[in-house]
Amino acid sequence: MPELAEVETVRRGLAATVVGRRVTSVGVTGARTVRRTSAQAVVGGLTGRTLGAVGRRGKYLLLQLDSGRMLMIHLRMSGQLVLAAPDVPLAKHTHVVVALDAGQELRFVDPRTFGEVAVIDPARLTEEAPDLASLGPDAFDDVRDVAALRAIVQPRDRMLKYLLTDQRAIAGLGNIYSDEVLHRARLAPSRRSGSLDASDVRRLHRALRGVLAEAIDARGSSLGDAQYVDLWGEGGSYQAAHRVYGRAGQQCGRCGTTLERAAWAGRSTFWCPGCQA
DNA sequence: CGATCTACCTGATGGC
């Protein structure tokens, strides 16, 4: 569910609300959510700690702790972070509850239990979070100029859809935003990265910056099942700006061609065969 | 190295 724009929206919400707050108690009821370490490690690593800067790398949320360690959260497909008063009943599938000294609770809710919460030592990142350690440059924070994108695209020769969603190549894009970026750049998802010329890379860069900036401004995309909401339960609005995602059979807003859908490696890909080449 | 499956889960939706 959540991709870079949604995770960034949650990050900004956390930065505005929990920085400087002390953790008074922690409850873990979902063993799968803390599988990277253990319930004891999460409870012990958080209780009594004060929360510091809130960062993001790709789709990972990283909160500094005054112990020198960090709280790592990945929402995966269906995870949500919710801020609530203690007297508000727990939503179904609430797996971790972090009580803060301001009287509020930070709750991790996740029906499919793919998401995770861990407290890790940044000095031992390679051992404790090899997935995080091997992330490529962040699609928004690190890929600022064309040269940065060229450095990702040029050394590889892969279908663009696979390249853009490979978190080790470029971190943060998922199924929705990769399709939207490729449509804006007028590049087909099956196009090989090795075949891009300088103007293709410039268009891809401009599309990447534009789509992500607009999606973050819109506080992300929330689809019909309302799986993605921010800390206060509010959805984003970028779904209204989707040009291809979920629109197979409709007409392309740019050229009028009927949009297509294909299932590659078990994932849906949407594109316009008329203006993406 | 790159492409494609499967597995991990629950829930929503649509067809019959």
Added chain:
DNA sequence: TGCCATCAGGTAGATC
């Protein structure tokens, strides 16, 4: 109504 198949924003690991 119920039953079944299909699909879902992610990722790791195995296989070809």
